[in-house]
Amino acid sequence: MSTTKKIAGAALAAALGVTTLSACGGDAEDKTAGASDAPKSKTVTLVSHDSFNVTDTVLKEFEQQSGYTVKVLKSGDAGAALNQEILTKGSPRGDVFFGVDNTLLSRALDNGIFTPYEAKGLADVKPEYVLDKEHRVTPIDSGDICVNYDKAYFADKKIAPPQTLDDLIKPEYKNLLVTENAATSSPGLGFLLASVGKYGDEGWKDYWSKLKANGVEVVDGWEQAYNERFSGSAGGKKAKGDRPLVVSYASSPPVEVLYGEPQPAEAPTGVATGTCFRQIEFAGLLKGAKNEEGGKALVDFLVSKKFQEDMPLQMFVNPVTKDAALPELFTKHGVVVEKPENVAPETIAKNREQWVKAWTSLVVK
Amino acid sequence: MAVPLAFFGLFFAYPVASIVGRGLKTDEGWQFGRIGEVLTRPDIAGVLWFTTWQALASTVLTLLIALPGAYVFARFEFPGKQLLRAVVTVPFVLPTVVVGTAFLALLGRGGLMDESMGVRLDTTVWAILLAHVFFNYAVIVRTVGGLWAQLDPRQEEAARVLGAGRFAAWRRVTLPALAPSVAAASLMVFLFTFSSFGVVLILGGPAYSTLEVEVYRQTAQLLDLPTAAVLTMVQFAAIGGILAVHAWTVRRRETALRLVDPGRTTHRPRGWAQRTLLGGVLATIGLLIVAPLAVLVERSFDAPGGYGFGFYRALQDAGAGGGTFLVPPLEAIWNSLQYALAATAIALFIGGLAAAALTRRAGTFVRGFDALLMLPLGVSAVTVGFGFLITLDEPPLDLRTSWILVPLAQALVGVPFVVRTMLPVLRAVDGRLREAAAVLGASPLRAWREVDLPLVRRALLIAAGFAFAVSLGEFGATVFIARPDQPTLPVAVARLLGRAGEMNYGQAMAMSTILMLVCAVSLLVLERLRPDKTSGEF
Numbered sequence: 061m062s063t064t065k066k067i068a069g070a071a072l073a074a075a076l077g078v079t080t081l082s083a084c085g086g087d088a089e090d091k092t093a094g095a096s097d098a099p100k101s102k103t104v105t106l107v108s109h110d111s112f113n114v115t116d117t118v119l120k121e122f123e124q125q126s127g128y129t130v131k132v133l134k135s136g137d138a139g140a141a142l143n144q145e146i147l148t149k150g151s152p153r154g155d156v157f158f159g160v161d162n163t164l165l166s167r168a169l170d171n172g173i174f175t176p177y178e179a180k181g182l183a184d185v186k187p188e189y190v191l192d193k194e195h196r197v198t199p200i201d202s203g204d205i206c207v208n209y210d211k212a213y214f215a216d217k218k219i220a221p222p223q224t225l226d227d228l229i230k231p232e233y234k235n236l237l238v239t240e241n242a243a244t245s246s247p248g249l250g251f252l253l254a255s256v257g258k259y260g261d262e263g264w265k266d267y268w269s270k271l272k273a274n275g276v277e278v279v280d281g282w283e284q285a286y287n288e289r290f291s292g293s294a295g296g297k298k299a300k301g302d303r304p305l306v307v308s309y310a311s312s313p314p315v316e317v318l319y320g321e322p323q324p325a326e327a328p329t330g331v332a333t334g335t336c337f338r339q340i341e342f343a344g345l346l347k348g349a350k351n352e353e354g355g356k357a358l359v360d361f362l363v364s365k366k367f368q369e370d371m372p373l374q375m376f377v378n379p380v381t382k383d384a385a386l387p388e389l390f391t392k393h394g395v396v397v398e399k400p401e402n403v404a405p406e407t408i409a410k411n412r413e414q415w416v417k418a419w420t421s422l423v424v425k
Numbered sequence: 426m427a428v429p430l431a432f433f434g435l436f437f438a439y440p441v442a443s444i445v446g447r448g449l450k451t452d453e454g455w456q457f458g459r460i461g462e463v464l465t466r467p468d469i470a471g472v473l474w475f476t477t478w479q480a481l482a483s484t485v486l487t488l489l490i491a492l493p494g495a496y497v498f499a500r501f502e503f504p505g506k507q508l509l510r511a512v513v514t515v516p517f518v519l520p521t522v523v524v525g526t527a528f529l530a531l532l533g534r535g536g537l538m539d540e541s542m543g544v545r546l547d548t549t550v551w552a553i554l555l556a557h558v559f560f561n562y563a564v565i566v567r568t569v570g571g572l573w574a575q576l577d578p579r580q581e582e583a584a585r586v587l588g589a590g591r592f593a594a595w596r597r598v599t600l601p602a603l604a605p606s607v608a609a610a611s612l613m614v615f616l617f618t619f620s621s622f623g624v625v626l627i628l629g630g631p632a633y634s635t636l637e638v639e640v641y642r643q644t645a646q647l648l649d650l651p652t653a654a655v656l657t658m659v660q661f662a663a664i665g666g667i668l669a670v671h672a673w674t675v676r677r678r679e680t681a682l683r684l685v686d687p688g689r690t691t692h693r694p695r696g697w698a699q700r701t702l703l704g705g706v707l708a709t710i711g712l713l714i715v716a717p718l719a720v721l722v723e724r725s726f727d728a729p730g731g732y733g734f735g736f737y738r739a740l741q742d743a744g745a746g747g748g749t750f751l752v753p754p755l756e757a758i759w760n761s762l763q764y765a766l767a768a769t770a771i772a773l774f775i776g777g778l779a780a781a782a783l784t785r786r787a788g789t790f791v792r793g794f795d796a797l798l799m800l801p802l803g804v805s806a807v808t809v810g811f812g813f814l815i816t817l818d819e820p821p822l823d824l825r826t827s828w829i830l831v832p833l834a835q836a837l838v839g840v841p842f843v844v845r846t847m848l849p850v851l852r853a854v855d856g857r858l859r860e861a862a863a864v865l866g867a868s869p870l871r872a873w874r875e876v877d878l879p880l881v882r883r884a885l886l887i888a889a890g891f892a893f894a895v896s897l898g899e900f901g902a903t904v905f906i907a908r909p910d911q912p913t914l915p916v917a918v919a920r921l922l923g924r925a926g927e928m929n930y931g932q933a934m935a936m937s938t939i940l941m942l943v944c945a946v947s948l949l950v951l952e953r954l955r956p957d958k959t960s961g962e963f
Contacts, residue, residue: 424632
């Protein structure tokens with residue numbers, strides 16, 4: 061197999077002049093064929109989904125202190141990126157993978173793509189986030205998927221905005237909520253899981269029947285729900301969105317403030333704190349990493365105070381360490397979700413597909 | 426012939442076969458029983474049915490709306506023609522997320538149609554069909570119009586002199602000459618809409634699903650490779666069937682045509698009938714293509730504190746935030762252009778060789794090869810991307826994290842365009858000219874350069890424009906292929922749209938406008954690229 065690959069590859073590379081083409085684009089690959097006796101590599105590669113983000117200066121500081129150069133590879137959304145790692149198990153494209161969340165954690169662990177590693181600074185991580193006792197993955201950030209409401213709408217109508225999942229099926233909130241397709245969108249799935257967490261494996265279907273009877277609208281993705289249909293967001297106002305309730309994130313109101321022009325004194329939207337599902341994102345050292353030492357240093361860096369405090373304004377998520385301070389934007393305009401709904405990762409892995417199927421035939425069809 | 430075959434074998438057949446194989450082969454051997462199992466699921470049958478009929482309907486609708494346009498672009502001379510030709514190609518490069526936004530603004534609630542006529546089309550099949558026409562209008566206008574412009578009008582005039590009526594003359598002379606290119610263009614539109622992904626997701630709402638959407642869900646989200654493998658094979662079978670029908674109906678009807686310089690066939694519209702036709706086509710383009718684009722442009726200027734360049738200025742300061750998330754737009758433009766140039770070069774090289782090989786030979790084998798080249802249009806990006814991942818993982822071809830992988834994937838989609846645009850023209854070149862050149866002592870290469878090239882140059886440029894546009898707006902494959910963080914314009918747009926807040930939304934619109942501008946300008950430049958200044962076409 062591999063010899064035919066090599067021969068075909070060499071012949072083709074010669075025929076197409078790929079070598080010359082690739083020389084003029086991007087950085088030259090270091091062609092150490094993963095040999096363990098190779099000299100200590102100076103490059104460490106982080107594989108992630110498209111939302112990963114860090115301030116340049118913070119990353120540069122890590123590079124200076126550790127002596128490594130960090131290369132970031134992004135490949136699609138969280139699900140697609142993880143599945144690519146599972147497919148390339150044993151010959152990974154990088155050293156560390158960031159972006160496995162608790163809805164996908166079991167799939168990642170069952171496929172054995174990570175090497176256990178206890179990060180320096182793990183002691184500072186809040187214990188409730190450490191879901192894997194073998195430390196194959198390290199928690200990095202958390203965020204809540206919650207219903208957001210348009211403050212102006214409810215003030216105008218003199219109705220109190222809904223606060224809990226139970227509120228959403230009350231008649232005064234008829235035809236107000238827009239959510240995302242649980243089959244293709246991660247907030248959509250999160251909201252479905254919130255209802256599973258609250259009403260149990262059977263009760264959630266009953267809840268969604270009532271929600272449907274109460275006029276919930278389902279669109280495909282978050283962009284459409286939030287920027288087109290929701291009346292409280294900047295995009296939705298322009299698009300004349302007429303749904304004052306949307307499934308989004310607990311961090312959305314601070315983001316609305318941050319990117320408002322001029323910045324409003326108060327967020328135009330609020331969060332219904334009794335409707336939330338908590339997402340936790342993890343990073344892990346990949347099995348078969350070319351640069352294991354560098355990978356370990358990178359995982360340490362991801363739970364370091366510096367990175368943890370940089371995250372909120374870069375990825376709009378919450379830190380997981382005890383001593384990381386939140387930026388003022390979050391303390392002022394954000395909310396603390398006391399009791400998010402939760403479903404164990406292995407339960408999610410086992411039932412995810414049938415839940416989504418049942419949800420689709422119940423709500424969409 | 427060998428090079429395109431090797432290219433396709435390595436970068437298409439091999440990766441796709443590997444990923445399908447992985448889905449069907451377990452430790453207990455091949456699981457062909459899975460095929461029946463998946464196919465008998467009622468939801469899959471429904472998906473297959475919807476996929477097929479919406480693609481057929483979209484193709485017919487696109488033909489109806491775009492053929493008059495092809496005629497007008499081929500035969501009439503009017504001010505702003507070149508610009509308009511570039512404008513109709515712009516939709517081609519827009520990310521579906523953006524197109525969805527524009528269409529919702531027109532067809533959705535509170536949109537233009539709603540306000541003026543009280544009609545709402547979002548979440549209906551009509552929205553999907555119209556968006557497909559919007560995307561594919563240029564395919565018909567450019568491929569059919571390109572050939573039409575080079576048909577000698579005197580042949581039709583001769584038929585008229587011999588007593589044929591206007592319509593009969595058109596039906597007997599022009600239509601047979603155009604048929605191969607109409608068929609080829611329809612085929613492309615069909616394949617495109619058959620594997621439609623973003624349009625169906627956004628405009629159809631969650632109730633509609635195509636095979637492509639289903640493959641994406643099974644592969645990227647659920648990692649259910651067996652089901653994805655079966656669906657990919659179903660897609661293959663369907664496309665294979667379509668291609669067979671196409672080959673059978675065309676049955677090499679391409680005949681040697683008298684091609685003339687397009688500059689000689691155009692004229693200003695004369696008489697009320699021609700003026701009405703021109704007006705009708707312009708109105709269609711205005712409503713269907715310019716209006717959605719205009720909505721985006723309008724929103725990009727609708728900055729807080731009145732209309733202006735506020736969002737564009739914000740884009741310039743993007744680097745100031747210091748994150749890896751936001752790139753200054755100039756950098757994204759540069760990335761996009763680099764990818765597009767590389768992809769165009771590869772597509773032209775491979776496609777040109779393939780088209781030349783297909784002109785020279787005939788027979789079943791060649792027809793099979795021809796069909797093979799079309800397959801990438803109908804195979805989902807996620808299948809190809811994941812296939813790359815598990816096959817191109819050993820030196821000397823460990824391309825998984827290499828820059829070249831993105832243009833390679835884009836060129837896969839570009840090659841069919843190059844072949845389809847060039848083949849009708851190449852086949853129409855009279856072989857006796859080549860023979861004459863050979864008799865006079867020209868080498869095959871020289872004969873090609875002196876005889877074929879001047880005649881196909883225009884087709885070559887059109888093909889290059891397509892390959893370029895495909896690459897510029899291509900989003901599917903690019904997303905699944907890991908790339909060092911150099912976002913292209915569409916990727917940057919999608920990222921901005923994925924975040925809350927007015928400035929992000931506005932910047933996404935501004936970035937889309939820049940993307941349109943880059944596309945239009947690039948196409949205009951391409952249209953003016955003339956290796957020599959012999960023809961006074963413009």
